[in-house]
Amino acid sequence: AQSVAQPEDQVNVAEGNPLTVKCTYSVSGNPYLFWYVQYPNRGLQFLLKYITGDNLVKGSYGFEAEFNKSQTSFHLKKPSALVSDSALYFCAVRGNSGGYQKVTFGTGTKLQVIP
Amino acid sequence: DSGVTQTPKHLITATGQRVTLRCSPRSGDLSVYWYQQSLDQGLQFLIQYYNGEERAKGNILERFSAQQFPDLHSELNLSSLELGDSALYFCASSARDRYNEQFFGPGTRLTVL
Numbered sequence: 001a002q003s004v005a006q007p008e009d010q011v012n013v014a015e016g017n018p019l020t021v022k023c024t025y026s027v028s029g030n031p032y033l034f035w036y037v038q039y040p041n042r043g044l045q046f047l048l049k050y051i052t053g054d055n056l057v058k059g060s061y062g063f064e065a066e067f068n069k070s071q072t073s074f075h076l077k078k079p080s081a082l083v084s085d086s087a088l089y090f091c092a093v094r095g096n097s098g099g100y101q102k103v104t105f106g107t108g109t110k111l112q113v114i115p
Numbered sequence: 116d117s118g119v120t121q122t123p124k125h126l127i128t129a130t131g132q133r134v135t136l137r138c139s140p141r142s143g144d145l146s147v148y149w150y151q152q153s154l155d156q157g158l159q160f161l162i163q164y165y166n167g168e169e170r171a172k173g174n175i176l177e178r179f180s181a182q183q184f185p186d187l188h189s190e191l192n193l194s195s196l197e198l199g200d201s202a203l204y205f206c207a208s209s210a211r212d213r214y215n216e217q218f219f220g221p222g223t224r225l226t227v228l
Binding site: 043044049107 | 160163173205
């Protein structure tokens with residue numbers, strides 16, 4: 001069975017500092033990996049995805065993520081955090097080993113950017 | 116605006132009642148997903164439909180059911196409601212291929228009193 005782990009419930013970072021939100025996964029075959037962001041009282045919004053190709057994926061709002069196959073990780077990063085980045089971030093994975101495989105979401109990491 | 120619409124935005128009802136949540140996917144999207152989000156359970160996948168057919172089931176209770184209609188809109192029916200069913204219910208849609216991201220609606224906040 002596929003799974004996603006977001007080991008940190010909350011990440012605090014000072015405004016202007018780089019941020020990292022961690023995600024590791026377990027899946028059969030090659031993974032499709034996604035990051036979503038959720039602002040208070042809103043639905044999730046797609047940030048970026050890894051399908052194939054370059055391990056560094058760039059997405060919305062200056063975010064990027066690095067796919068590391070050997071470590072089965074897909075950490076979300078941003079060089080300089082903004083207070084407006086404070087939100088709940090979800091990592092998700094979908095397998096690609098044939099047949100139908102659903103998307104599995106992580107438990108979410110709350111990012112708090114401190115002014 | 117994701118293009119996914121959900122109605123109603125808020126719903127307050129009593130235990131034992133039945134409610135129906137409605138979702139219209141983005142134009143052209145064939146897949147619809149339903150999720151439940153609560154403080155203690157996080158984001159839980161309930162069920163997915165693809166072009167009218169049930170595609171995958173997650174942690175959906177037997178008291179809950181869903182369907183997708185020929186015009187691709189979907190409804191989630193919750194019956195014999197309990198206090199613990201109070202949550203945000205999200206609908207999402209995606210295009211056909213498995214590598215496509217999901218687009219989430221604004222959610223329906225259900226409060227069971």
